[in-house]
Amino acid sequence: MTARVLVVDDLEPNVKLLEAKLRAEYFDVLGAYSGQEAIDLAVKEKPDIILLDVMMPGMDGFEACRKLKANPETMHIPVVMVTALDQQADRVAGLEAGADDFLTKPVEDLALFARVRSLTRLKMMTDELRARYATGKDLGIVGKIDPDADTGETRVFLIDDNEDQATRLIAALGDDTYQVIHEADPEIALTRARAGEFDLILVNLSIEAMDPLRLCSTIRSFEETRLTPILAVVRHGDTRKLVRALDIGVNDYVTRPVDRNELTARVTTQLRRKRYVDQLRSSFQVSLEMAVTDQLTGLYNRRYLASHLSAMFDRAYWTGRPLAVMILDIDHFKDVNDKHGHDIGDLVLKEFADRISGAIRGIDLACRYGGEEFLVAMPDTDLSFASVVAERLRQEIAGSKFRFNNGRDELGVTVSIGIASTENGPEDDSAQKLIKRADEALYEAKNGGRNRVIQSAA
CATH class of the missing domain: 3.30.70.270 (Reverse transcriptase/Diguanylate cyclase domain)
Structure with missing residues (x-):
């Protein structure tokens, strides 16, 4: 899978290094050397993903990310922070600014390519829905989309056979914010996932009763959960399993030991994107109905x-x-x-x-x-x-x-x-x-x- 990648860093050698790695994997690469230049290029060139440095003079990466996510023309473009900052607070700050991931330099190539491919697949699906939405909007038959709109109670499905870790994850998510439903048996979890209408599925990639990657793959193959975001909990340093997980459709991950703020930030990001995609799909359905029905009578036209x-x-x-x-x-x-x-x-x-x-x-x-x-x-x-x-x-x-x-x-x-x-x-x-x-x-x-x-x- 190829994609157009915008690499942003105030140091030219860093841009050139990432550019060389990505071009070797047949990605099309653009370069920018400041936050404002990145914003301008994103609007003009519509890249599939943005790799954004944090420490830049003038407008830093956090501010640039916030502006990209606030602009309706660029809010759907995935942003990955790439920086030497390695503190947990920095990761959370990047995620709260709207970033989709936070990679620490030196970036491991395998993880970088897997993340770029994973987010690019998501972006391509979103682009198709956005094109359909734009047609309906031009015809005046769909309204404005608001991914921050309150949609009521959020249901999170936790699949984890480790009771102690499951208890900690439930506590980290907070009883007042989400309705968390826990299932320890993977076989039962597959049945419940199809029938549960969950907003997000959280999977421990260390479960023992079933191959966790097979579990994630099966969930992604179901029609009912094809678009439900999957967030994986993975052991720190288990890059190979993480890469496989991203390749088979896992949307995001958090490493153990799990930081409560990072977990909350990643869950919030996934839920916000799900609301956005759900609204795009809903608007397409409205457009389709309007195209084949008579507006006055409700009968087919x-x-x-x-x-x-x-x-x-x-x-x-x-x-x-x-x-x-x-x-x-x-x-x-x-x-x-x-x-x-x-x-x-x-x-x-x-x-x-x-x-x-x-x-x-x-x-x-x-x-x-x-x-x-x-x-x-x-x-x-x-x-x-x-x-x-x-x-x-x-x-x-x-x-x-x-x-x-x-x-x-x-x-x-x-x-x-x-x-x-x-x-x-x-x-x-x-x-x-x-x-x-x-x-x-x-x-x-x-x-x-x-x-x-x-x-x-x-």
């Missing part, structure tokens, strides 16, 4: 119908089971808008759609076909049964008035319905021809006096 009806028709053709289509048109709807206004007209359309939804089955497809026209596709349905459903719906519409102004006013509405089925279609039948036959039947219902159901001719 014509764009969705164009692709989905063809699939329903093909299934009917291959299985030999009939597919019925009915097109419904509200009678004299222009008069409703002219006499009562478009606001009342919209209320009528929405309630009309709700009545359609309440009258059809879950397997049926209902959409707003255009204006006051609606279409319902009914798989495994012959013409006679579709006619029964249509007639029942016609009677319900005509017999129950539409109420508005908090029930003070009411309006009578009728509907004309045309029905067609694949039963009486030609040999070269198609989804579009099926719609056309239903539309012709609707036209006949309109010309015949409205408020009626007409079947298409054979």
Whole structure:
């Protein structure tokens, strides 16, 4: 996996050394020699990861990291502090500034490359979600994302067969901040992980009942936990196991003996990123729904119908089971808008759609076909049964008035319905021809006096 890496250090030899190591692993490398230059390059070049020195004149690495994480254009770029500082307080300060990791010079190459690859994979997934979010934002259908928003109680799943260490970890996390659920048996933990809807999974990489790397790999392979952050507890100096863990999808790690402040900082970082990714995914789902649904009625729109009806028709053709289509048109709807206004007209359309939804089955497809026209596709349905459903719906519409102004006013509405089925279609039948036959039947219902159901001719 290749990536674009921004190396930041005020000493050119340090930049050149890291650049040479990274280029040897086929990474694309950019160099910056101050905090401000790093910020400017990050905005302009959009690197996949930033290796940031702490001790720099003017703006130090902590301040540069805070500014990068505060900027919406760069907040998603992983930052790794690379410094000669080796005190625990310095590590915590870097993590609290928003850094994703803190590596101490001289950096071990194996650990550096594993961390760069791990964070780059995460960045690439986030980039795809950000691109989808940007499209939805440009269309005005999704709102602002706030990764610091309060999402309620946070559930942390601790997998550790060492009771003493588990007790210390639970105490370090704090009873008031997180709801910590502990499981000592790895086999049971796998089942609970899939069903628990946890916000973060904390795994001791020294458990004995199961290969801990196999445990992490299995958790990452489950659909339910594919995106749940995994934080590993690893013995200090066990670089080989740590590198393997990062390669198979562990998001972050903390070394034993565990420092409470560092653990809290790393958990906070992972949870903040999870909230950010969850909001991106949610906004994409909203964008997708908006793209295929009619905003006023909540039914599917014509764009969705164009692709989905063809699939329903093909299934009917291959299985030999009939597919019925009915097109419904509200009678004299222009008069409703002219006499009562478009606001009342919209209320009528929405309630009309709700009545359609309440009258059809879950397997049926209902959409707003255009204006006051609606279409319902009914798989495994012959013409006679579709006619029964249509007639029942016609009677319900005509017999129950539409109420508005908090029930003070009411309006009578009728509907004309045309029905067609694949039963009486030609040999070269198609989804579009099926719609056309239903539309012709609707036209006949309109010309015949409205408020009626007409079947298409054979």
